[in-house]
Each structure stands twice: as C-alpha cells, then as structure tokens.
Amino acid sequence: MKVRTYETEGEVPAELCVQAEELREQAWPGLAGPHDPALRPVPMLLVTPEGVVTAALEILTKDIVHRGRTYRASGLSAVATDEAHRGRGHGRRLVAAARTEIAERGADLGLFTCDRELRGFYEGAGWQVLEGTVLVGGTPQEPFPSDREGFDKVTVASFFTDRAKRDAEAFRGCRIELYPGVIDRLW
Numbered sequence: 271m272k273v274r275t276y277e278t279e280g281e282v283p284a285e286l287c288v289q290a291e292e293l294r295e296q297a298w299p300g301l302a303g304p305h306d307p308a309l310r311p312v313p314m315l316l317v318t319p320e321g322v323v324t325a326a327l328e329i330l331t332k333d334i335v336h337r338g339r340t341y342r343a344s345g346l347s348a349v350a351t352d353e354a355h356r357g358r359g360h361g362r363r364l365v366a367a368a369r370t371e372i373a374e375r376g377a378d379l380g381l382f383t384c385d386r387e388l389r390g391f392y393e394g395a396g397w398q399v400l401e402g403t404v405l406v407g408g409t410p411q412e413p414f415p416s417d418r419e420g421f422d423k424v425t426v427a428s429f430f431t432d433r434a435k436r437d438a439e440a441f442r443g444c445r446i447e448l449y450p451g452v453i454d455r456l457w
C-alpha cells in the first residue's frame with residue numbers, strides 16, 4: 271500500500287480520480303464537489319498495489335493573519351476511507367503522511383476542524399487538539415464559525431516552523447480567522 275501525492279487535482283490519473291470521487295460520494299452523498307483552486311488543493315491517496323484507492327484526502331493552503339502576524343496554514347479536507355477498508359489503520363496512515371507532507375511543503379502550521387468524536391483519530395496520527403479554539407470559516411462578510419449551533423467540532427493543529435512553534439500558545443482558546451472563502455467554507 272502506497273501513499274501517492276499529486277501537485278494538482280488534474281494530475282491524479284483518471285482511474286484513481288474516479289475511485290477517490292466514489293469514496294467521497296460514499297462519505298458525503300451529493301455534497302462532495304471540487305475544491306477552490308485558490309486554495310491550491312494537493313490530493314493524497316492511499317493505493318493498494320492492485321490500484322485500489324482505500325483512503326483519500328486533500329491538503330488546502332492559504333495565508334492567515336492571527337494577532338497581527340501572517341502564517342502559511344494548510345488544512346486537511348475530505349478525509350475519507352472506503353467503507354470496505356475502514357478500521358484497519360488506513361485513515362490514520364494517510365492523515366499522518368499528510369502532516370509530514372504539510373511540514374515539508376513549508377507551511378507554518380496545519381490547522382482544521384473535525385467532529386469531536388474524531389479527536390482520537392487525529393491525535394493518534396500526531397495532530398493535537400487546540401482546546402477552546404474556534405476556526406472562523408467563510409468570509410469576513412459571511413463568517414462560518416466552527417462553534418455555530420448544531421456543530422460539535424474541535425480544532426486540530428500542528429506547528430511546524432520555529433516561529434509557529436514560538437507562537438503556538440496564541441492559537442489556544444481563541445478564535446482564528448481562517449476565511450477560506452465560499453466554496454470550502456470550513457476546510
């Protein structure tokens with residue numbers, strides 16, 4: 271089983287692309303659409319030697335401003351394991367590989383939200399939960415915060431560069447204006 275990483279969505283071979291889309295459709299029927307190209311989506315797939323996609327995700331990236339300082343932030347989006355292959359560590363392997371990939375690409379930090387029940391899933395792959403931190407998605411005009419009614423989300427992060435590590439405390443127990451836009455409102 272290999273992790274495959276692509277520079278753009280267009281680089282994913284058609285036979286793997288179809289499977290990744292099916293896998294997303296399985297997880298979010300009718301809701302999975304293409305990502306905003308402005309967020310420079312980097313697809314990552316876990317693929318068997320026979321060419322079966324067992325898990326998929328995309329890394330999205332943008333600059334954020336927090337407490338007056340600019341950071342390059344990347345998040346995980348559309349993380350999914352094929353139902354037939356769940357519970358075998360494939361998801362964990364892929365989100366751990368994505369953490370390494372984000373660091374190697376030079377982002378200051380990784381930052382995203384997940385449902386509270388998945389906290390252990392991400393922590394087991396090297397990510398940490400920022401207690402009391404809310405990510406504000408959407409746009410400044412139409413904010414889409416992770417603590418809106420009906421959501422039960424936690425914010426997950428990893429700090430990679432020295433400056434991000436130094437400033438890590440400033441990301442706890444606060445609201446972070448992510449503002450990824452109107453397509454991937456809360457990546």
Ligand SMILES: CC(C)(COP(=O)(O)OP(=O)(O)OC[C@H]1O[C@@H](n2cnc3c(N)ncnc32)[C@H](O)[C@@H]1OP(=O)(O)O)[C@@H](O)C(=O)NCCC(=O)NCCS
Pocket residue numbers: 297325348349350351352355356357358359360361362363383384385387388390391392394
């Ligand atoms: C979440 C998901 C990607 C996990 O994939 P997976 O390949 O089955 O996960 P793994 O086998 O790598 O699990 C690793 C650990 O996370 C835990 N875990 C996995 N899914 C979980 C879930 N839904 N709730 C709670 N814990 C979960 C596992 O129990 C395992 O813990 P363990 O090592 O203590 O046994 C998969 O269930 C999925 O595709 N769900 C639908 C889409 C989704 O919710 N994506 C997340 C969006 S943020």
